[in-house]
Amino acid sequence: MYWLREIARRLRMLVHRRQFDADLEEEMQLHLELRQQEHIESGMTADSARAAARRRFGNVTALREKSHMAWGWEWFESLLYDTRYALRRLRKSPSFTITVVLTLALGIGATTSIFTLFYEVLLKSLTVANPGELYRLGKEARCCYWGGYSQENEYSLVSYDLYKRFRGHTQGFAELAAFQASDPLFGVQRSGGTESAQSYPGEFVSGNYFAMFGISAYAGRLLTSTDDQPGAPAVAVMSYRLWQQYGSDPSIVGSVFHIDNTPFIIVGVTPPSFFGDTLRSDPPDFFLPLNSETLMPQADAGDLNQADQYWLDLIGRIRPGTESAAIEAQMRVELKQWLLSHQSEMSANDRAKLPEQTLFLRPGGSGITSMRAEYEHWLQILMMVSAFVLLIVCANVANLMFVRGMQRRRETSLSVALGAHTSRLVRQALTESILLSLAGGVTGLLVAFAGTHLILFFAFPSARGVAGLPIHASPSMPVLLFAFFVSLVAAVAFGVAPAWMTTRVDPIEALRGMSRSTARAGALPRKMMVVFQAALSLVLLAASGLLTTAVHRLENQRFGFLQEQRTIVRIDPGLVDYQPNQFTILYDRIRASLSTIPGVAAAAICQYSPLSGNNWASSVWLDGRPAPGPDAGKVENMVYWDRVTPGYFSAIGTQIIVGRGISEEDTATSQHVAVINEAFAKKYFNNENSIGQYFGRPELGSSRNYKIVGVVQNARYLDFDFDKPIVPFFFLAEAQHDVVAKTGADSNPGSHHLHDIILVVRPGATVSAAEIRQAIISVDPRLPIESIGTLGEQVSNQFRQQRLIAKLSSFFGMLSLVLASIGLYGVTSYNVGQRTAEIGVCLALGATPAQVAALVARRGFALVAVGLAVGFPLALAVGKFLGSQLYGLSPYDPATTFLAIVTLSFSTLVAALIPALRASRISPSEALRAE
């Protein structure tokens, strides 16, 4: 505490230092006067008494300084003086200051806004207690279902049975919680409410889920283990965001909500900061106990009590002092034991793979990382791009500072001549840089705030549910620190060179006329800045060109279906309690009802329309060939499929190449048929007579489930793997139900819940949403309509991120181009100014204006040429880094690179030509008089 009081005393001195100096002055004065008095009394004259007193006292000024410095604040005071001095100098050249601050604001703002996203998405922990104690199962996020008794590479999803095994046997976890890996939408209706059912994201979680995260309810209570028991009353927890939507009504807690037509009592509300276990754009609004899964309608139910249905993610909180590696080893043993105990139910494949089954624990403080995986690469790209922009900004500002330093040489050399310390001069120059940079940083934060908002708005225009994005545009502490740090780094980056220049000033120059000086100090670094800027601009232009071309190609690829005049109406028949045999009639009536709307040319319904984000997959077993082996479950052997009503292919605009599509003749009782795409025909029949052949699905236990009646053109259904060829796909008739050979049960009742109605609108006609709703309500008012939109929107939404990243990098590319051009312009015109006399002499001796212009421009352009030479290999390297974001476009796309070079050359040529032309118009006589 002693030193603390000392600091307090020192601080008090700092605050009152004027008073302090005055006190000291008065005290010393008194001393001198009393001594003088004494001497006078002993008989001296007044003058000699004063002199004697002073002699005995010592050097008053030096002692005063010594007393002052004893308090240890001289560094602070000189900083204060330097700051005041720098501020005064900056105020005296407002245009310079504003230019520099704005340029820096752009650079720092761009970097900071990208960092905000980077931090929020990639670095931030969940807002739960002690996230460092959390561990999750799985090295990589796996979505969302897995069946059988083996998992590829690692066990990252678990069944309820396996979860109970882990929870019961792993002592190292204080709590181990499980929750649904997929992110379903629930149809939700408040009991007694008048409005129709709405869809909200939600998930099933284990009873100890909230206890594991260590969070407590905002209102009411959260789920407990007693809620998660078979036969427990159906209760649910609501998100704070949704609760707010209901006007933060306290009566919500305790009221009944129908979730997928099942009544649940809302027992509590999560805290505002809680966004669930996973960073995603649509956090859950409802949390339901795992055991309530059995209460739900058939579409959802059935996973809970199947030991080999993996649909849960695991996160556990380890006991303090426990090693995660030890728990991991123990869980591997438990997994083996569990698998062995289920050996009798295993397929031969699974039994063969048993020895290689393993699992991994990873830090889980930031939750399950699907969004992270999705955005990591593109955030890295943007981070890199913005760092390049910042570098260019620094180079540009350094150039401006150089010019300023050159103009101040005389002043500086005068200071040196008068005895100023070099270190103090450097400190002054750096102080100025840091002030500029901090001003740029503060302005940059505003830019960043607006920029982040804008990016979020474009990237996630319509998140499902009301929970909103768990990403905040407003700067958090780490972001503020980042901006501050970046500002300081920038200040040093652009401030060191001019500061260094001040140390190289010869005092003798103060005595000479500056304009007569032959010194060309700083010429080389300034040229290097231009080279550097040109090189970085080329990289950015090439990268943005590649990204833009890639997106353009994505959007204009052959999709295999028609987007024009197609409207998609999304419904959820699974939420209404239809019997399995009622669907075909329902769909017929919906199609008929919609067809009566004027302007509607056709209507067809499918389980999932192209690029809607959902698809079912299975492996296939071709008739007359051996049953699929152990590799059948691998992703590359999966075949995707869709269930459709008659008239589907003409409605979606996919051409039938051979045979026929699904039609009215395919009824529940007729031969089960399939229509395959070209990729299917090519892969399994080598493009030869596939019509009339049979195939089946191993899980149905037959190779003759379907007879192939048609082949259609390839169409893009999957919303991933855009850089790969279209995969094999088959289409089944809605009216025909698949039956498992052994049991005779309907194998995929859920596949008859068709979600997407495709309406073909006649050219020139418009169909309103109200008309569509009315037509569907007239069939069944209970049927929830999730959305109505065009197929074109659905497709372009797929490429929103790619478009955004291309746009952002183009923006950064243009920014860098402008900055590089300004930089070159600055250097060239400064050189012209320096060489006015020389140019005058040339002109007087008979050089033509064109020759002079060429001389000046050539110099400037030579710098750009060097920049291009440096930037070219860099641009290639960056293209390679972009790699997977280019969707099959070669990173060495010559056209794009060439275009970038031409653009850069042209704009820098203009930048160099302007001062060159000015030079050619110099009048020789004026130039010679100019000194």
Added chain:
Amino acid sequence: MHRDEIPPGTLYLLILKTLARSGELHGYEIANSIQRISDDVLQVEEGSLYPALQRMLIKGWVTAKWGTTAGNRRARYYQLTAAGRKQLAVEMSQFERVIGAITRVIEAV
């Protein structure tokens, strides 16, 4: 009259001791007191009292407050604190140790 410079490092000791003996003094009085008691042998470069007093203020050995002199002038009076008393004891024992050692060295035969 010849006056000796005070040995280096003993200025604090002298000031502390003087204040301990006399209670409240201002700078001029401290200088005079040291000089008088040492029979004019110890001569402080009077001005150097002030930086030393500042350092002692920082350390918390003395406190200062403004008062009025007999001649009705404003003056800053210094006073020993508890920490200053402790420091005096430390400096005293240090000084005695050094002096003792020097004495032993020069008196050794």
